[in-house]
Amino acid sequence: MNPFAMGLLLTISLLAFTFSVVRRFLPLFVMQSDIRWDNPKERITGVFKYFFGQLRFLRPFERIHGMAHVMIFWGALVVTLSTIQMAGRGFVPGWHLPGFGDTGLGLTYIFFKDLFTFSIMAGCSIAFINRVIFRPSRMILSLEALIILNWIFWMMGMDLLYESTLFILSPNSPETHVAFLGMLGKNILMTAGLAADSPITSQLHAMGSWGHLILGLSFLNYLPYCKQFHEVTSLPSLYMRSLKKKGELTQQNLEDEDALFGVGKIEEFSWKRGMDMYSCAECGRCRANCPAYLTDKPLSPMALIMDERDLLKKKTDHMCRAALHKFKKEPEKAVEVLEQWEGDNLIGDVISEDAIWACTTCGHCIANCPLMIEHVDNIIDMRRYLVQMESRFPKELTQFFKGCENLSNPWSLASNTRGDWFKDLGVQTPEENPDFEYLFYVGCAGSFDDRYKKVSTALVGLMQQAGVNFACLGNDEMCCGETARRLGNEYLAQQMIGSNIEQWNSIGVKKIITACPHCFNTIKNEYPQFGKHYQVVHHTEMIRELTRKGAFKGAKKFSGKGPVVYHDSCYLGRYNDLYDIPRDIARFIPGVKLMEAERKERTGFCCGAGGGRMWMEEKIGKRINTERFEQLAATGARTIATACPYCMIMLDDAMKEKGVEEEFEILDLAQMMLRSIEN
Amino acid sequence: MKILVTAKRVTDPDMKIKVRSDGAGIETSSMSFKVNPFDEIAIEEALRIKEDKGGEVIVVGIGSDKAQTEIRYGLSMGADRGIHITAGSDPDSDAVARILVKIVEAESPDMVLLGKQAIDVDDNQVAQLLAEYLGWGQACFASKVSINDNTARVEREVDGGIEVVDMDLPGVISADLRLNEPRYPALPAIMKARKKEIKKMTPADLGVDTTSKVVITQLAEPPQRKGGRIVEDVAELVKALKEEALVI
Numbered sequence A: 001m002n003p004f005a006m007g008l009l010l011t012i013s014l015l016a017f018t019f020s021v022v023r024r025f026l027p028l029f030v031m032q033s034d035i036r037w038d039n040p041k042e043r044i045t046g047v048f049k050y051f052f053g054q055l056r057f058l059r060p061f062e063r064i065h066g067m068a069h070v071m072i073f074w075g076a077l078v079v080t081l082s083t084i085q086m087a088g089r090g091f092v093p094g095w096h097l098p099g100f101g102d103t104g105l106g107l108t109y110i111f112f113k114d115l116f117t118f119s120i121m122a123g124c125s126i127a128f129i130n131r132v133i134f135r136p137s138r139m140i141l142s143l144e145a146l147i148i149l150n151w152i153f154w155m156m157g158m159d160l161l162y163e164s165t166l167f168i169l170s171p172n173s174p175e176t177h178v179a180f181l182g183m184l185g186k187n188i189l190m191t192a193g194l195a196a197d198s199p200i201t202s203q204l205h206a207m208g209s210w211g212h213l214i215l216g217l218s219f220l221n222y223l224p225y226c227k228q229f230h231e232v233t234s235l236p237s238l239y240m241r242s243l244k245k246k247g248e249l250t251q252q253n254l255e256d257e258d259a260l261f262g263v264g265k266i267e268e269f270s271w272k273r274g275m276d277m278y279s280c281a282e283c284g285r286c287r288a289n290c291p292a293y294l295t296d297k298p299l300s301p302m303a304l305i306m307d308e309r310d311l312l313k314k315k316t317d318h319m320c321r322a323a324l325h326k327f328k329k330e331p332e333k334a335v336e337v338l339e340q341w342e343g344d345n346l347i348g349d350v351i352s353e354d355a356i357w358a359c360t361t362c363g364h365c366i367a368n369c370p371l372m373i374e375h376v377d378n379i380i381d382m383r384r385y386l387v388q389m390e391s392r393f394p395k396e397l398t399q400f401f402k403g404c405e406n407l408s409n410p411w412s413l414a415s416n417t418r419g420d421w422f423k424d425l426g427v428q429t430p431e432e433n434p435d436f437e438y439l440f441y442v443g444c445a446g447s448f449d450d451r452y453k454k455v456s457t458a459l460v461g462l463m464q465q466a467g468v469n470f471a472c473l474g475n476d477e478m479c480c481g482e483t484a485r486r487l488g489n490e491y492l493a494q495q496m497i498g499s500n501i502e503q504w505n506s507i508g509v510k511k512i513i514t515a516c517p518h519c520f521n522t523i524k525n526e527y528p529q530f531g532k533h534y535q536v537v538h539h540t541e542m543i544r545e546l547t548r549k550g551a552f553k554g555a556k557k558f559s560g561k562g563p564v565v566y567h568d569s570c571y572l573g574r575y576n577d578l579y580d581i582p583r584d585i586a587r588f589i590p591g592v593k594l595m596e597a598e599r600k601e602r603t604g605f606c607c608g609a610g611g612g613r614m615w616m617e618e619k620i621g622k623r624i625n626t627e628r629f630e631q632l633a634a635t636g637a638r639t640i641a642t643a644c645p646y647c648m649i650m651l652d653d654a655m656k657e658k659g660v661e662e663e664f665e666i667l668d669l670a671q672m673m674l675r676s677i678e679n
Numbered sequence B: 001m002k003i004l005v006t007a008k009r010v011t012d013p014d015m016k017i018k019v020r021s022d023g024a025g026i027e028t029s030s031m032s033f034k035v036n037p038f039d040e041i042a043i044e045e046a047l048r049i050k051e052d053k054g055g056e057v058i059v060v061g062i063g064s065d066k067a068q069t070e071i072r073y074g075l076s077m078g079a080d081r082g083i084h085i086t087a088g089s090d091p092d093s094d095a096v097a098r099i100l101v102k103i104v105e106a107e108s109p110d111m112v113l114l115g116k117q118a119i120d121v122d123d124n125q126v127a128q129l130l131a132e133y134l135g136w137g138q139a140c141f142a143s144k145v146s147i148n149d150n151t152a153r154v155e156r157e158v159d160g161g162i163e164v165v166d167m168d169l170p171g172v173i174s175a176d177l178r179l180n181e182p183r184y185p186a187l188p189a190i191m192k193a194r195k196k197e198i199k200k201m202t203p204a205d206l207g208v209d210t211t212s213k214v215v216i217t218q219l220a221e222p223p224q225r226k227g228g229r230i231v232e233d234v235a236e237l238v239k240a241l242k243e244e245a246l247v248i
Helices: A003-030 A040-054 A060-088 A103-134 A143-169 A180-189 A199-225 A227-240 A271-279 A302-315 A318-326 A330-339 A354-358 A365-370 A376-387 A398-407 A443-448 A450-466 A483-484 A492-508 A517-530 A539-548 A578-588 A610-615 A624-633 A645-658 A669-678 B037-053 B067-075 B095-105 B126-134 B188-195 B234-241
Strands: A438-441 A512-513 A535-538 A564-566 A639-643 A665-668 B001-004 B009-011 B034-035 B055-065 B079-087 B111-115 B138-146 B151-158 B161-168 B171-175 B198-201
Touching: A003 A199, A003 A271, A003 A645, A040 A227, A060 A103, A060 A143, A060 A199, A103 A143, A103 A180, A103 A376, A143 A180, A143 A199, A143 A227, A199 A227, A227 A271, A271 A302, A271 A376, A271 A512, A302 A318, A318 A330, A318 B234, A354 A376, A354 A539, A365 A376, A365 A645, A365 B095, A376 A492, A376 B188, A398 A483, A398 A492, A398 A610, A438 A450, A443 A450, A443 A645, A450 A539, A450 A645, A450 A665, A450 A669, A483 A492, A483 A610, A492 A517, A512 A517, A512 A539, A517 A535, A535 A539, A539 A578, A539 A669, A564 A578, A578 A669, A610 A645, A624 A645, A639 A645, A639 A669, A645 A665, A665 A669, B009 B067, B034 B037, B034 B067, B037 B055, B037 B067, B037 B111, B037 B138, B037 B171, B055 B067, B055 B095, B067 B079, B067 B188, B095 B126, B111 B126, B126 B138, B126 B171, B138 B161, B151 B171, B161 B171
Parallel strands: A438 A512, A512 A535, A564 A639, A639 A665, B001 B055, B001 B111, B055 B079, B079 B198, B111 B171, B138 B171
Antiparallel strands: B009 B034, B138 B151, B151 B161
């Protein structure tokens, strides 16, 4: 190999690559700040799990395609060393990395290099066939993806050609004992008539090494311009992933009047969101189970990130110039440059408002993104902008917000009738029972919705039977603020959270039971942001605990309409990992035949009500609750067990719309338990 | 265009009203209050006129210290400044009109825009009294307002249709339900509103005697509704209509 040519190739390609990468990263410096380097220990652990360990690809439902990624990824880690050696040999023939060469380590490496060369080529082939022939619905058949797979495949092919011809030229190399793939190549080539003294062999050998390097270095320069840029960003992205609790949205500082109260422009996102846009590899795992996408709403979490990325790329020049001004401490000029942008607006042109409002915040996208992109938070950023800065939202939400503000419930029902449901149940208020152990925080649905009042009543019955010492606030109870927060009204949510904490502190609340996963999640995971930790128990946890203690020994055979299927609530399951506890209750009840839906637990399908969707009209596409009801009915079950008011109301509506309320029954687990006791 | 609007603090119409045991008023403990919805519509209309023509919107509220919340709400919608006339209890319609006369004399607005009635006592008198005392034109129950130099064309909701009137300005307009849909204040506006001026005065400062001409002597809850029942046959229906409903 010619050292001069090699030097020129490396210099040009590395300089060009550096230029591209700087252009990609500079814009991040004008984006908003976000601390993502606290707690290094946990971050490093995560890197081992999700980067090196490829945990999110090795799930049972991933099957082949995830494995293909792992084969290519691990392969790339191993083979890169060989590529560096090959480039070095352009200057010094036979050069190797320190400690490598004809040593034990070197030869072991050669063995693994061959193994992983095979793994990469096989991985690329599997991925290619999968994309072209089997076409999983989550993916898009993009030319870019096929080009990338071919590029990697032939890069490895060239490496193999280099090695095979090397063994023809130097048959006594110790590497021949370990390099099984190279030897296989050698045998094939020799069978085809290639000999050591043939000039073609040397030419092929040179072609192999130059081919591998040229393909590799050109690929490197292609990265910043394609979805494969995640090869560069994935490691830092995963290190700087969000460490907040799953069920938690970030707290906005609303005291600072100059702060942004939401994201209306691409540069108003945090820099990490920008990096995530670059990271997206368009694999579509986010949308594989997205209730909005699968029912033809204008939202696909993958398209959301891709479209934002395209805007970020279009705005690169402006943002790079603004970043340079920022470095020169000229913030006014930076602002000026950004204001000169006359291209597409983030909201409206790039991301439609319908898409922003279509999200149910079910969290499937986040839970399944191998690069841990935070799609829901991204959408909430924009909702916050629309609601708080522009006061622009579906008009049904005006009543929602005003109801929460004035009457502390989204139905705008009289707050002084909130406690009416327990008038005749012998439930005490904290005034009547100041030594209560648990506050039963009923929530708005449990207080006002006729269907869910029955669940509150059933839970009261169970707790009274088991002798739980609890109290209910009645008319003094206020909405928890969960939904207002997910609708982007952080200001309203913070007011509501503040009022609740103040009230609960004044009566010494320590433990809270709730029958609503939304209240549960927000009080458990979000209230600590406001300085208050409560011991929060979801009613299914309470019921299971009481069951274990033998409180419901008298339970008799459950009389229902048929087999039971449990529908996972997103905020109970995906956000709080409570999958088994609700099922345990169903299993405990005698005579219950428990079925499982195909989409369950981690891949459970949302009822369509989360993220404030409950309060919005659903005019586009198929109704999510109908889709979910059909999925559940397809299991053959006739009783649908829920553990969440939103799920219950949505599925109940779907059932009635289909006119099948004679055949089906929708019950909360508390109701099922009570029924089997009272039988 | 300088517009005076009102913001009365009223009991939230969605709350369940309970009459006080002495019958002279309603229970206000654990009651939610809000700005009178018709006033909210009036404020919105004034803001839209201001956004179109420029000028100033001044919100007036009359009531206890707490009535400031509703004035502040008007400011967060976008009004420029507030005037709070402190009064222990709500003055009657006539006193309110006389207070507003004094404010109009001091501020000389081009228009007074107010809700057609407050949804708590439903008197529906202030706009009319005010126009009379000022000697101005009045266009009540507006469902559409358009301003043209010194006149206002107002579409009024009347029984079975719309009456269109042209009125010289200054004048008094009262807002009906369908005039507009009030905005939901955005956060920066709420923050700005915290710093806007609210001038406090008493009726005495304005030389207005608020002694009530109308005194509420007794309030009573409507009779409890009984659930309906399904009768067996026509004979039973006729009997029930005769004996229970007393309609035939």
